[in-house]
Structure formats: C-alpha cells, structure tokens
Ligand SMILES: CCCCCCCC/C=C\CCCCCCCC(=O)O[C@H]1CC[C@@]2(C)C(=CC[C@H]3[C@@H]4CC[C@H]([C@H](C)CCCC(C)C)[C@@]4(C)CC[C@@H]32)C1
C-alpha cells in the first residue's frame with residue numbers, strides 16, 4: 476500500500492484504559508480549580524414589568540462560596556476524544572442583588588440584598604488531542620454543562636414575588652450562559668497548561684547536560700478503544716545539534732493494553748544516547764580500588780587502572796537482551812611521588828556484552844547475560860618475550876571477564892540510577908515495571924499509582 480509520509484518515530488508512549496481510571500481520581504481536582512479560577516461578571520438588565528413600569532436589576536460581586544464534586548468517569552472514544560463526564564457538581568454562588576423600579580411618576584425604589592444561587596451541574600468534556608508544533612495540544616471546546624438545579628435565595632425579609640419571576644425567566648438563563656462560557660474557558664486553559672507541563676517535564680526527564688532527546692510529536696496522539704498513544708521523534712540533541720533518526724520500525728501491535736503505561740524505544744535512540752555519552756567523555760573510568768594495587772611492594776607508591784571506550788558503543792536490542800558492542804582501552808598506570816604517572820602497560824579489546832535490565836526498588840539493575848572478548852593489542856613499558864605475551868593475553872582476557880566487565884557494570888548501574896532519580900523518577904509510584912527487549916527495540920511497561928507529586932507540582936504552577 477502507499478507509505479504514509481510520517482516523520483520518523485523513535486519513541487512511542489502508550490497510556491491504556493486502566494491508566495485513565497487512575498488518572499480519573501484526580502480530574503475532579505482540576506475541574507474544581509477551573510470553577511475557582513473562573514471569573515463571574517456582573518449581570519445587569521432592565522425589564523418593563525406589568526403594573527410596575529421599568530425595573531432594573533444587577534447581580535454584583537458573584538463569587539463561589541462552596542464547591543463539591545460527586546463523581547466522574549473517563550472514557551476513550553476511538554479516533555475522536557477522551558470523554559470526561561462529571562456528575563453533581565454542586566456550587567453555591569454568593570453576591571449582591573440590586574434592583575429598583577420607577578413606579579408612578581414619583582415613586583422610585585432602590586433595593587440591595589445579598590443572595591445565594593444554589594446550583595447542581597453535570598459536565599461533559601470531550602477532549603481532542605492535537606499536535607501543534609510538535610507539542611500536545613488539548614482541545615476541550617466540546618464542553619457542555621447541564622443544570623439540574625439553579626435556585627435563587629435572597630437574604631433578609633420576604634422579597635417581592637415578581638423578583639423570583641424575573642430570576643426564573645431571565646436571570647437564570649443569563650447565569651447558565653455565563654457559567655458555561657467561563658467554566659469551559661478555564662477548563663481549556665487548564666488542559667493546555669497541563670499538556671504543556673507534561674511536555675516540559677518529559678523533556679527535562681530526557682535531558683542531562685549537553686545530552687538530550689527531542690521528544691516533539693511526529694503526529695497527533697492516536698486515541699483507540701483501549702489506549703491512547705503519542706509518537707515522538709526521539710532524536711538526539713547534543714550541544715544543541717540534533718542528529719537525524721533512521722527509519723522507524725514501530726507498529727501498534729508491538730505494544731499491549733493490559734499494563735497502564737508502555738514506552739517503546741527504537742534501539743537507534745539508545746545507540747545515539749551511547750554515542751552522545753561517548754562524545755561527552757562520560758564513558759571512562761579510573762579505578763584505584765585495593766583490587767587494583769598490582770604493584771603493591773615495589774618502590775612505586777601506587778597504581779591505577781584507567782578504562783575507557785575508544786569508540787561510541789553500539790547498542791542493539793534482541794530478544795535475549797541489549798547487546799553492547801564497545802572497543803575499549805585499559806591502561807595500568809604507576810603513580811610516583813616526585814613525577815608524572817607512567818604507563819606500565821596497556822591493552823585494547825573489542826568487547827560485546829549482552830545485558831538484561833530491570834528496575835526494582837527504584838534502582839536500575841543491569842545483569843550480564845553473555846559476553847565476548849576479542850583481544851586487539853598490547854603495549855608494555857618493558858619488552859617481554861613472545862611466550863609470555865601469549866600468556867599475558869590470556870591473563871588479560873580473564874582479567875577483563877572476571878573484573879573489567881563486572882566493575883564497569885557495577886559502576887554504570889548506580890550512575891544511571893542516580894541520573895534517573897535526579898530527574899525525579901523515584902518520586903513516581905511505579906508498579907512492577909518490566910524492561911523487555913526485542914528485535915531493534917526496547918519496551919518499558921508498568922502500572923503506576925497516581926503521581927500525586929506531579930499534580931501538586933502542576934497545581935502550584937496555576938496560582
Ligand atoms: C556503556 C558504558 C561503558 C562504560 C565504560 C566503558 C568501558 C567498558 C569496559 C568494559 C566492558 C564493556 C561494556 C560493559 C557493559 C556495560 C554496557 C551496558 O551495561 O549497557 C547498558 C547501557 C545502558 C542501557 C542502554 C542498557 C540496557 C537498558 C537501558 C535501560 C532500559 C530502561 C532504562 C530507562 C531510562 C529507565 C526507565 C525505568 C523505567 C521507567 C522503569 C534504560 C533505557 C537506560 C539505559 C540502559 C545497556
């Protein structure tokens with residue numbers, strides 16, 4: 476068939492129906508905020524009333540004095556919208572009603588009385604997610620209020636009957652229009668502040684120093700019966716230069732809909748992150764632990780081992796795990812009191828490791844499931860005979876396998892965990908996350924408890 480010309484997708488986020496049930500708990504807080512933020516303009520008018528002549532009225536300083544929400548449901552409508560239904564929002568408005576009429580040619584009455592308007596409202600908000608300049612936009616113009624109660628209560632002594640009539644016939648109609656207009660406007664404002672907030676937070680999450688991932692959308696988020704999913708470039712930005720992403724291999728059948736949250740990463744994205752880490756000189760390690768004091772009793776004071784990547788590691792995802800191809804140099808240095816360190820000997824190896832990653836107790840765990848070491852070269856300060864070079868080569872291979880690789884992994888695990896937690900990953904209540912690798916991609920799938928901290932953060936941004 477024809478190939479749809481989409482910009483390539485490196486990362487896909489899928490939020491399923493079970494997740495919307497968790498998120499539903501908190502929609503009422505956002506709606507409450509919308510009612511509180513809305514402003515209610517004065518309602519003024521004048522009517523010619525039978526026998527009374529011209530009557531003028533004005534409702535001033537309308538404020539919310541009490542607000543409660545009974546229940547809400549979130550529903551995904553295929554290829555359309557996220558439908559939020561909210562029942563029994565009961566709101567009490569307070570204000571001052573001024574009214575006056577010009578009776579006979581002399582009689583003028585001007586009254587001012589405090590009022591309460593007691594309402595009970597159902598809301599239906601059908602949110603469409605669109606893509607505007609690579610960012611998620613929420614369009615909540617499909618917003619309906621239905622009133623099953625709107626009653627005026629006037630303070631003080633009995634008021635004239637015609638006033639109730641005026642309220643029932645005219646004022647309540649205007650009141651409904653104002654409420655619908657103001658509340659739906661605020662809901663749209665909040666929905667877009669929220670979408671912007673997640674976009675910003677997500678971008679911060681996937682940036683560290685000069686290394687970042689461009690997570691702008693490649694198309695509008697797709698809404699299906701059981702999930703909604705967003706497609707992101709996942710293009711590496713290093714020192715503000717962004718690289719291109721080769722063609723994407725994503726298709727929706729790769730993800731399920733039983734877990735709340737899925738992230739699909741093309742392994743090209745992981746490879747470009749490894750490349751940026753290499754360019755950013757992060758892939759090197761100086762070991763001075765006791766296990767590396769190989770020249771213990773010689774005249775030299777101390778020794779250290781420096782391990783570093785010679786090229787950008789290549790990351791390939793397979794069903795067996797994440798394959799990392801790196802070429803590495805290991806240097807054994809001697810530290811002297813009085814002069815610069817000298818290199819006792821150094822060697823280079825091509826190392827292929829297969830890693831299985833998991834995430835438990837807010838820690839990233841990297842397990843080595845296979846490896847291959849190809850010895851490339853060896854340099855030593857003192858000349859060695861041929862025979863001993865062979866045995867040294869074997870020894871170094873064993874050293875790399877028994878010490879080198881485990882040391883690098885046990886350095887990388889906490890380093891990545893610290894990086895992720897510095898972004899606030901540990902604040903999330905992530906339930907039973909699974910990290911699954913397959914041909915050319917990696918999937919994170921998990922359930923989660925509502926991110927209370929995220930909502931608090933968000934509600935702070937909207938005073
Ligand atoms: C590459 C580091 C090399 C350092 C030093 C170079 C010298 C090497 C010397 C000798 C040994 C040779 C190589 C050593 C083997 C080490 C390589 C090695 O360990 O490779 C791993 C590098 C990290 C990574 C890409 C990987 C696997 C999975 C990836 C992780 C999956 C999830 C992680 C998410 C960001 C976390 C989300 C949590 C979730 C919300 C629950 C993600 C993507 C982080 C990166 C890892 C393979």
Ligand SMILES: CCc1cc(Oc2ccnc(N(Cc3cccc(OC(F)(F)C(F)F)c3)C[C@@H](O)C(F)(F)F)n2)ccc1Cl
Pocket residue numbers: 486488489490604611673674675676677678680681690696703704705707736738929
């Ligand atoms: C940090 C998670 C993440 C976000 C990405 O980019 C974006 C950008 C905009 N919206 C999203 N959504 C997915 C999503 C799910 C869960 C959490 C999350 O971000 C965050 F809440 F953790 C924030 F604090 F960082 C983002 C939402 C998008 O799917 C939707 F729903 F708007 F269409 N992701 C890309 C990759 C990764 Cl790992």
